[in-house]
Amino acid sequence: MSRYNFAYLDEQTKRMIRRAVLKAVAVPGYQVPFGSREMPLSYGWGTGGVQVTASVIGPTDVLKVIDQGADDTTNAVSIRKFFERTTGVATTTRTEAATLIQTRHRIPETPLRVGQIVVFQVPIPEPLRWLEPREAETRKMHALEEYGVMYVRLYEDITRHGRVAQTYEYPVIVDGRYLMRPSPIPKFDNPKLDRSPALMLFGAGREKRIYAVPPWTSVKSLDFDDHPFEIEHWDRPCALCGATSVFLDELIVDDKGGRLFICSDTDFCSRRRAASDPIPGR
Amino acid sequence: MYVAVKGGERAIDNAHRLLAEERRGDPAVAELSLAQIDQQLALAVDRVMTEGSLYDRALAALAVKQSRGDLIEAIFLLRAYRTTLPRLGVSLPLDTDAMVVGRRVSAIFKDVPGGQILGPTFDYTHRLLDFELAHLCAESPTGPMQAEEADAAAPVPRVMDLLDREGLIESEPPASEEAPVGDLTREPLTFPAARDVRLQNLARGDEGFLLAMGYATQRGYGRNHPFAGEIRQGEVAVTLAPEEVGFPIEVATITVTECQMVNQFKGSATAPAQFTRGYGLAFGQAERKAMAMALVDRALRGRELGEDPASPTQDEEFVLSHSDNVEASGFVQHLKLPHYVDFQSELVLVRDLRAAHGSTAPR
Numbered sequence: 001m002s003r004y005n006f007a008y009l010d011e012q013t014k015r016m017i018r019r020a021v022l023k024a025v026a027v028p029g030y031q032v033p034f035g036s037r038e039m040p041l042s043y044g045w046g047t048g049g050v051q052v053t054a055s056v057i058g059p060t061d062v063l064k065v066i067d068q069g070a071d072d073t074t075n076a077v078s079i080r081k082f083f084e085r086t087t088g089v090a091t092t093t094r095t096e097a098a099t100l101i102q103t104r105h106r107i108p109e110t111p112l113r114v115g116q117i118v119v120f121q122v123p124i125p126e127p128l129r130w131l132e133p134r135e136a137e138t139r140k141m142h143a144l145e146e147y148g149v150m151y152v153r154l155y156e157d158i159t160r161h162g163r164v165a166q167t168y169e170y171p172v173i174v175d176g177r178y179l180m181r182p183s184p185i186p187k188f189d190n191p192k193l194d195r196s197p198a199l200m201l202f203g204a205g206r207e208k209r210i211y212a213v214p215p216w217t218s219v220k221s222l223d224f225d226d227h228p229f230e231i232e233h234w235d236r237p238c239a240l241c242g243a244t245s246v247f248l249d250e251l252i253v254d255d256k257g258g259r260l261f262i263c264s265d266t267d268f269c270s271r272r273r274a275a276s277d278p279i280p281g282r
Numbered sequence: 283m284y285v286a287v288k289g290g291e292r293a294i295d296n297a298h299r300l301l302a303e304e305r306r307g308d309p310a311v312a313e314l315s316l317a318q319i320d321q322q323l324a325l326a327v328d329r330v331m332t333e334g335s336l337y338d339r340a341l342a343a344l345a346v347k348q349s350r351g352d353l354i355e356a357i358f359l360l361r362a363y364r365t366t367l368p369r370l371g372v373s374l375p376l377d378t379d380a381m382v383v384g385r386r387v388s389a390i391f392k393d394v395p396g397g398q399i400l401g402p403t404f405d406y407t408h409r410l411l412d413f414e415l416a417h418l419c420a421e422s423p424t425g426p427m428q429a430e431e432a433d434a435a436a437p438v439p440r441v442m443d444l445l446d447r448e449g450l451i452e453s454e455p456p457a458s459e460e461a462p463v464g465d466l467t468r469e470p471l472t473f474p475a476a477r478d479v480r481l482q483n484l485a486r487g488d489e490g491f492l493l494a495m496g497y498a499t500q501r502g503y504g505r506n507h508p509f510a511g512e513i514r515q516g517e518v519a520v521t522l523a524p525e526e527v528g529f530p531i532e533v534a535t536i537t538v539t540e541c542q543m544v545n546q547f548k549g550s551a552t553a554p555a556q557f558t559r560g561y562g563l564a565f566g567q568a569e570r571k572a573m574a575m576a577l578v579d580r581a582l583r584g585r586e587l588g589e590d591p592a593s594p595t596q597d598e599e600f601v602l603s604h605s606d607n608v609e610a611s612g613f614v615q616h617l618k619l620p621h622y623v624d625f626q627s628e629l630v631l632v633r634d635l636r637a638a639h640g641s642t643a644p645r
Binding site: 004008010033034035036037038039040042043044045047067068069072073074075076077078081104105106123133134135136161162163165167168169184185186187188206208209232233234247248249250264 | 290291293294358361362364365366368467468469470471472473474599603608609611612613614615616617619620621622623624626627628629630631635638
């Protein structure tokens with residue numbers, strides 16, 4: 001890999017992306033267009049997140065990569081290997097040991113801390129896209145803070161289903177101003193965005209947008225006074241570590257309807273088990 | 283338990299090994315050389331160079347080989363290589379007037395100065411499988427039966443310029459050579475898009491997509507009455523004029539296909555009727571691509587020409603946001619990545635909704 005620069009991207013490109021990141025941090029929730037590059041991994045596999053990570057990573061960083069909350073899913077492995085090859089930085093699965101966490105679809109269960117950066121891979125950055133397909137229009141709507149259509153959409157859910165039927169990429173207002181799509185994390189993770197001590201960066205490669213939630217910024221999930229925002233609940237704990245109040249994955253274990261619910265966050269789950277298990281690795 | 287999602291690392295390594303093996307196929311069959319691909323699958327190489335936005339036959343041939351003939355994958359490989367290359371300078375505009383023409387046809391005049399030159403084309407072949415080709419060594423070297431006295435020095439003026447001289451077609455004064463040219467690979471696409479950026483987008487765009495969009499305009503979805511004013515194919519010089527040198531230097535010769543469409547005329551009380559233009563350009567021999575591109579370019583000039591956008595091909599955001607096959611292929615196929623977190627959220631909701639429904643309305 002010696003023919004490639006540190007973290008693959010050339011320094012000029014990194015500077016361009018860092019400028020976009022700085023602007024995104026300065027205007028929380030605002031989607032900053034940037035000159036997204038073609039990356040050696042496919043669009044939809046995290047090209048935006050990889051570019052953001054490549055631009056902010058330094059030799060002393062410790063990187064964690066997760067997909068669906070897990071460190072060992074194929075795409076997480078592939079992206080972690082990419083940075084191991086192109087930067088040689090240390091990697092970890094431990095959330096609190098990481099300085100930089102690239103994620104697809106989840107925020108770790110372990111509370112984040114000051115100084116950490118979380119990089120989200122974003123497929124469709126525009127929260128209004130399903131309501132208005134045209135970029136020229138949605139940019140105008142953001143400029144005018146014209147978000148009524150989104151409330152109408154949520155209201156229509158309530159009339160139809162008795163509740164808001166949006167479960168992931170649940171829309172939020174950042175810093176009281178911009179409507180933002182929090183990548184497709186489940187709404188379960190939305191409260192973790194609010195006043196988080198970590199810096200949250202969102203990269204959409206194919207759509208060429210970067211946005212950010214700086215540390216300690218207010219992130220409010222849209223709701224109504226009589227229909228407050230709620231997150232998912234499971235009526236059982238994790239089958240492996242017994243954790244409650246965490247996001248559970250469902251495994252189908254046989255063809256007779258047998259199911260197992262386990263933590264989506266593999267690091268959180270395995271360390272809880274190790275801590276309570278006198279014989280590690282059982 | 284919990285095996286299904288473990289072992290990602292080994293699975294990936296094994297998948298790569300299997301892929302390499304499948305790519306090579308039966309080792310008893312001779313391996314393809316890049317020269318063979320370049321020479322005998324030349325049109326595949328042309329397409330990969332065009333949509334990969336990089337004129338390099340050897341690298342494009344390598345990409346075709348590595349991708350096992352999947353041209354969109356090859357385009358992706360070439361793009362991912364191109365993105366790492368430094369930008370050393372910007373060439374002067376190609377002078378396709380000065381093209382060394384290998385093929386040149388006009389569908390609007392029976393004869394034109396410089397003549398109609400058929401060149402190597404599939405157009406008038408009978409599409410009968412040539413079983414002779416199935417045998418190696420069956421091919422004997424063939425040249426033109428009777429080589430026309432090619433007069434390289436004879437000028438081949440553009441048909442559009444002949445129309446322009448009479449004022450029959452909208453004139454298109456060249457933009458200043460100093461004016462910066464947009465580059466989608468450096469700056470994100472914004473709307474409304476300028477024509478330089480639109481043409482770059484279409485040149486990189488998927489041939490099949492442009493073909494369908496252009497075809498739709500011919501079938502009434504945004505009809506623009508096209509005539510193939512001129513299609514020319516041949517070699518043009520690429521010239522750089524570095525500031526520090528102070529004079530232009532020819533750095534390369536490339537083969538391109540250019541299509542200029544003549545489209546429906548427009549006139550008003552204040553301006554006499556004139557035909558309008560659509561433009562297509564592609565690397566190598568890529569006539570289908572260049573023609574489709576010209577149709578779509580013309581359709582997208584609707585706003586500028588005061589036409590009502592009534593069909594998808596006339597909708598700039600629709601066309602330019604979806605033309606790129608590397609982006610499209612990636613996003614469509616990312617659906618096979620795990621989505622079980624989002625799906626779990628949906629499951630929780632749908633089960634809740636069903637339970638709530640059951641408790642209020644039995645059955």
